[in-house]
Amino acid sequence: MLFSGGLGMPAVLRLVLLARAMQAAGNEVRFCCPARARHRVVRAGLVPVLAGPQRFGRAWRPDLVVHDPLCPDSAAMAAESGVPTIGYLPYARPPSSPRPTVWIDPCPPPLRERPEPGSWQVRCDAWEPPGRPVPRLPALALTPRVCVTGAPVGSRPKDRRRARLFRRVAEGVESLGLQLLELTGDDHPWSLLLPGCVAVVHGGDEGVVYAAARFGISQLVLPAGEDERRAGARLEKAGIGRCLSEDELAGDPSMLRLRFHVAELVNGGRVLPEAARLGLAIARMPQPADLVADIEALVR
Numbered sequence: 001m002l003f004s005g006g007l008g009m010p011a012v013l014r015l016v017l018l019a020r021a022m023q024a025a026g027n028e029v030r031f032c033c034p035a036r037a038r039h040r041v042v043r044a045g046l047v048p049v050l051a052g053p054q055r056f057g058r059a060w061r062p063d064l065v066v067h068d069p070l071c072p073d074s075a076a077m078a079a080e081s082g083v084p085t086i087g088y089l090p091y092a093r094p095p096s097s098p099r100p101t102v103w104i105d106p107c108p109p110p111l112r113e114r115p116e117p118g119s120w121q122v123r124c125d126a127w128e129p130p131g132r133p134v135p136r137l138p139a140l141a142l143t144p145r146v147c148v149t150g151a152p153v154g155s156r157p158k159d160r161r162r163a164r165l166f167r168r169v170a171e172g173v174e175s176l177g178l179q180l181l182e183l184t185g186d187d188h189p190w191s192l193l194l195p196g197c198v199a200v201v202h203g204g205d206e207g208v209v210y211a212a213a214r215f216g217i218s219q220l221v222l223p224a225g226e227d228e229r230r231a232g233a234r235l236e237k238a239g240i241g242r243c244l245s246e247d248e249l250a251g252d253p254s255m256l257r258l259r260f261h262v263a264e265l266v267n268g269g270r271v272l273p274e275a276a277r278l279g280l281a282i283a284r285m286p287q288p289a290d291l292v293a294d295i296e297a298l299v300r
Contacts, residue, residue, distance in 0.1 A: 002062035003046075004032040004053040004078070006071030009187045010207025012037045013126035014106060015066065015088060016044045018288040020127070025292045032056060032074070043129045053077035063299045066104075069095050084298040089116060091206035092227040101298060104291070108213055108282050110238040113230065120294065123285040124210035128189050144266050145196050146173045149183040150203040152224070162203070165222055165249070169201050172259040178266065190215070198272070199265040204228025204243075213240065216279025218265040218272055223249070239274035241265070 003019045005012035012033050023029040023046065031046045032053040041048040049056045054077045057065070062083060067074040069087040078085040079098040087100035091107055094116065103119035105112065151166035152159040173180045181197065190211040194200070201220045202208040209231055212219050219241035221232030232243025242261050244253065265271055 001027050001029050001064045001066065002032065002049075002053070002057060002060065002077075002081075003029065004065065004067040004071065004074035005034070005037065006068035006074060007034055008068075008070075008207070009037060009040075010126055010205070010210070011068050011070075011088065011090070013040065013128075013187070013207075014124070015068065016041060016046065016127040017125055018066065018104070018122075018291070019046055020044055021288040021292055022295065024289075025296070027296070030056070030060065030062070032077075040127075040129060044127055054080070057081055064295070066295075067100075069100070086295065086298075089119060091209060091231060106210065108278060108285070110240075110278060110281075111209070111213065111231075111234050113234055120291055121285055122291060123282060123287050124214055125287070126190075126207065126211070128191055143177055143179055144198040145179040145181055146199045146201065146262065146266065147181045147183060147193065147197045148173065148201040149188070149208060150186075150205055151182075151184070152203070153184075162222060162224065162249075165253075166201070168255060169220070169222070169258050169262065172255055172262055173201075175255075176259055176263060176266075178262070199262065201262070204231045206231070209235070213275070213278055214282050216276040218275045220244075220261050220265055238278065239270050240278055241271065241275075 001022055003015050005015045019029050019031055029046060030049050031041045032049040033041055038048040053073050057077045064084050065078045065081050066086040067078045069075050070090050085100040086102050086104055089103050089105040103116045104122055105119040106122050106124040148170050152162050170180055170182060194215040194217060197217055199218045200212040203224045204221045219235055221243040223229040223232050235241030236243055
């Protein structure tokens with residue numbers, strides 16, 4: 001079985017969980033992924049592929065392909081493989097072609113804009129390497145903790161403007177007397193960082209959306225683009241988060257407005273209970289190991 005992940009670390013780490021389950025069931029597994037993720041694959045006990053997915057697929061001739069449909073190389077390899085294929089549904093709209101034999105959908109149903117008929121549901125977990133160093137956490141206190149992550153680091157005017165907005169939100173969190181946990185990068189041990197948080201502020205990245213939803217935490221989205229804005233809208237519709245509108249982003253929202261959004265997420269109302277209920281619903285969803293028999297049946 002050949003797994004092929006794309007450029008996003010959260011998508012790769014979700015595929016790693018399924019690949020480990022397939023390997024534990026006695027299947028031969030190989031894993032294509034970007035160079036920066038190969039050490040994660042090795043630490044997970046899997047065999048990484050150094051060649052590109054198309055080149056390796058032609059030489060190795062897998063019996064089944066599991067791939068990230070948003071990665072062009074992975075999608076092209078799956079299309080030409082001639083074997084059953086499984087696509088891991090992205091949080092944003094999936095590509096129209098090529099369609100896999102089966103979609104696996106890690107998105108909790110309340111957050112999926114348009115469910116894919118016949119897709120297999122799986123819990124939105126991601127593999128976390130054991131023994132990773134944990135960022136320094138604020139000391140335990142009676143005040144709630146808010147995590148702010150995903151601030152852009154680019155030099156474009158749009159990135160600088162959004163980075164200022166993230167800084168102002170962080171200042172607003174502290175001005176409300178709340179604990180602040182600021183994170184950089186796109187790969188974190190969420191199971192260690194999020195259980196002590198009551199709200200997460202982020203840019204709409206699907207890895208953070210899933211992690212916060214899994215732990216029943218309210219979310220505030222400062223969207224980077226249209227896909228992230230649609231993700232934020234789904235969080236609002238599900239009653240577990242808020243998303244800054246296009247007008248708010250363009251108009252440089254006031255500190256009072258940002259503090260209002262944060263306070264609303266922290267103090268409850270409808271948001272906190274709905275987030276907690278979603279976390280409990282996600283815990284009851286199938287795990288990757290629960291799909292092994294159905295996946296093996298595709299190649300029999």
